[in-house]
Amino acid sequence: MSSAIRLRGVVKRFGGITAVDGLDLDVPFGTCVGLLGPNGAGKSTTMKALTAQVILDEGEIDVLGYRLPGDSKQARAEMGVVPQLDNLDVSLTVEQNLLVFSHLYRVPKGERQPAVERALSIANLHERRTAKVDELSGGMRRRLLIARALLHQPRLLLLDEPTVGLDPQVRQELWALIDRLRSEGVSILMSTHYIEEAERLCDQVTIMSHGRSVAVGPPRALIAEHAGPEAIEVYGPPAKLTEVEADARARGWSTRRTGTSVSILRANGASDLDGERRITNLEDVFVLLTGEEIT
């Protein structure tokens, strides 16, 4: 089976800065793939390249079998895009926003109203249909933004940081929505820097750092491969933490700082260490692979 999205050797430079540096990426049909990476790793540039709003310097992109940028319009007609920045028309009502985009996405005349109704149910905004976007809460706006991208029933959905800046309840609500879409067979590429989000939703994760992919695989496999089954978290004053860190490194274990503690990974349950034992997670992998320093 071919992929909904296929990137090979993608390079994009902005002046002297190389934002994307030889990225390969595949999104198989019907799966949800997460693009994880710290700020500035090249996630947003990659997302923009998929709608041909960024033109590559090198490499190739195929989206739904269309070669970009030449055939990007056909590809865009069959996919939905949820941008990172809210770009709804704020002076219009919920319904008007959806109606306008049913035209832009070329929904045939007789199907526009049903498409708007369907989008309203997806966003759960039937009661607020005549409210102006200005009057909506952040969560409602985000739901509307996602529903707007689904008006033309796309086969592929691009989500650029879909839950950034939202409270936990709204985030969970959106996760449920994204999970439902995937179960309906929509292929999803999602960029995020919320690790929990990727761990819960994605079948495959690509971890990006400095414009390259540093790890690819299902979240559980990545955790098993890079972080091992268990982490030992040692708390204490900074001096002790440094000591523990050096000791662990000397014994060939990986460590990562978690703010107030040091997590020791791949220690295989060493019984002489005094600390809290917890199950490893994707965040451990993320920090191990993308580095602890903020660059």
Next chain:
Amino acid sequence: MATATATGPRRRLGRLERAALQGVLVREVVNYSSFWRSSTFSSTIDPTIYLLAFGFGFGSLVSTVAGYDYIDFVGTGIVATTVLFSGAFPAMYGTFVKYQFQHTYDAILAAPVDTEELVTGEGLWIAARTGTYGCFPMLVAVVFGLDPSWGCCSCRPSPRSPASAGRTSGSSSPPARSRSRASPTGRAGC
């Protein structure tokens, strides 16, 4: 696999597609429906005030300008400035705000609309809106005595509109003018 389908023959979409232009225009029309009152108010009241000021004010002092009847001169000039301003402002500030702050164009370009279609659609809309707004001061000027002939719309460098062709050039006095045309500017001149 994917490359095989990508290189196969496929329908090239046209450069300016009707569906895309229509989408851009529908967005503008729906948006306009939310602010047409304020926009129309300023675009009609503004030139009317100019017409009144220049008509009653200057009109009492000036009867002809460079061989043109004063009302022809002021009337067509106000139409031109109205078209200029009601076109330039949405084209400059409106598009800049949509581009830079509201990210509207990002949203439109993520749909199957290409840049040339977006630019054409936006241009068509601004032109249509501006053309309509240009008619308001023209109608007001007609009420004030502008001769509604094609001559007042054309750019021909003919020094006279047909209505004033019979008069002697350049030196018609205000009393003569107010007799020949019962315009507010003429009365103001008395």
